[in-house]
Amino acid sequence: MTTAVRVRVPAKVNLALRVGGADASGYHELGTVFQAVSLGDEILAERAPAGVFTLAFHGEGAGFLPVDDTNLAMRAAKLLAARCEVTGAGVRLTIRKRIPVAGGMAGGSADAAGTLVACNALWQVGATRSDLHPLAAELGADVPFLLLGGTAIGTGRGDQLTSMMTSGTYHWTFALAHSGLSTPAVFREFDRTSTPDTTEIPVELVEALRLGDTGAVGASLVNDLQGPAVSLLPQLAHTLRLGLEAGALGAIVSGSGPTCAFLAGSSAHAAELATALARFSGVRAARRAFGPVAGAQVLP
Ligand SMILES: C[C@@](CO)(OP(=O)(O)O)[C@H](O)COP(=O)(O)OP(=O)(O)OC[C@H]1O[C@@H](n2ccc(N)nc2=O)[C@H](O)[C@@H]1O
Numbered sequence: 001m002t003t004a005v006r007v008r009v010p011a012k013v014n015l016a017l018r019v020g021g022a023d024a025s026g027y028h029e030l031g032t033v034f035q036a037v038s039l040g041d042e043i044l045a046e047r048a049p050a051g052v053f054t055l056a057f058h059g060e061g062a063g064f065l066p067v068d069d070t071n072l073a074m075r076a077a078k079l080l081a082a083r084c085e086v087t088g089a090g091v092r093l094t095i096r097k098r099i100p101v102a103g104g105m106a107g108g109s110a111d112a113a114g115t116l117v118a119c120n121a122l123w124q125v126g127a128t129r130s131d132l133h134p135l136a137a138e139l140g141a142d143v144p145f146l147l148l149g150g151t152a153i154g155t156g157r158g159d160q161l162t163s164m165m166t167s168g169t170y171h172w173t174f175a176l177a178h179s180g181l182s183t184p185a186v187f188r189e190f191d192r193t194s195t196p197d198t199t200e201i202p203v204e205l206v207e208a209l210r211l212g213d214t215g216a217v218g219a220s221l222v223n224d225l226q227g228p229a230v231s232l233l234p235q236l237a238h239t240l241r242l243g244l245e246a247g248a249l250g251a252i253v254s255g256s257g258p259t260c261a262f263l264a265g266s267s268a269h270a271a272e273l274a275t276a277l278a279r280f281s282g283v284r285a286a287r288r289a290f291g292p293v294a295g296a297q298v299l300p
């Protein structure tokens with residue numbers, strides 16, 4: 001019997017995020033390009049007696065996260081147990097967080113995806129990735145991508161995925177903010193300030209990713225939620241400008257923010273950007289990462 005499983009799960013950055021109109025439920029139609037990056041969380045799932053589900057966090061933002069049934073990781077474990085009718089299901093989850101909380105890098109979604117994979121292995125459910133996809137989509141729009149990883153186009157709510165062929169490795173520097181931004185609040189600000197245009201992904205971005213042309217990728221990054229995020233947190237405009245002045249090949253708010261993502265030409269260049277950005281009082285910390293990386297994976 002398996003007694004413990006360890007899973008690594010990446011964060012994401014949206015290289016393109018085009019936002020259309022909202023449907024009756026308030027969800028917006030998206031056209032997005034996700035990339036999974038090496039800044040990730042680690043989930044330890046240990047056997048527990050039937051009906052016992054516990055959750056603890058260490059690391060980034062640990063003290064601010066709920067550990068009850070409102071947490072996406074807890075919901076993921078219970079959803080898998082219920083839908084797959086696992087007899088005697090119980091788990092102790094311990095999550096080592098590195099992904100900034102409420103940062104636009106899908107930390108909660110990552111923990112949900114990682115928990116699905118961890119509990120699937122721990123309880124020997126035998127569900128395939130495609131079996132897990134609908135459960136992931138039920139938990140949140142971003143969760144399916146964190147199962148898939150790599151670089152992918154997301155349509156619908158962002159949960160209908162097509163993997164993309166890309167070349168090369170992309171080096172990123174992420175500037176973390178002192179506070180978070182609520183995703184629904186940023187979408188509301190989008191509704192207030194913007195007229196939905198196209199959800200089409202720029203062809204220049206798709207072509208640049210195919211060729212591995214980092215400069216062209218940097219030049220074609222686009223995020224329709226950037227304006228609304230900056231409107232809610234104006235200092236982000238300064239952070240973005242600083243990164244560009246320090247030589248970033250592209251600068252963008254990550255998803256609904258407030259984390260800002262800077263594309264570098266190399267790992268050494270990413271380190272230089274991190275040093276320059278960390279000097280700004282509006283930046284809590286700078287982190288380096290590379291992508292694309294795999295989705296949620298069981299560690300040996
Ligand atoms: C904006 C994006 C871009 O990848 O990521 P983040 O920046 O939050 O990480 C995602 O669309 C966020 O996905 P996720 O955080 O999973 O969203 P959910 O929990 O499903 O929804 C949270 C809220 O965001 C809004 N929402 C989300 C997705 C979508 N296509 N339209 C929306 O309007 C809705 O107000 C919804 O109630």
Ligand SMILES: Nc1ncnc2c1ncn2[C@@H]1O[C@H](COP(=O)(O)OP(=O)(O)O)[C@@H](O)[C@H]1O
Pocket residue numbers: 064065066070071072073100101102103104105106107108109111112181183255256257
């Ligand atoms: N396991 C989790 N990790 C992080 N945030 C979580 C988790 N479960 C629930 N949340 C909540 O989800 C909200 C969004 O956080 P997160 O997923 O980190 O950011 P974002 O949606 O901006 O990428 C936060 O308010 C946080 O309290």
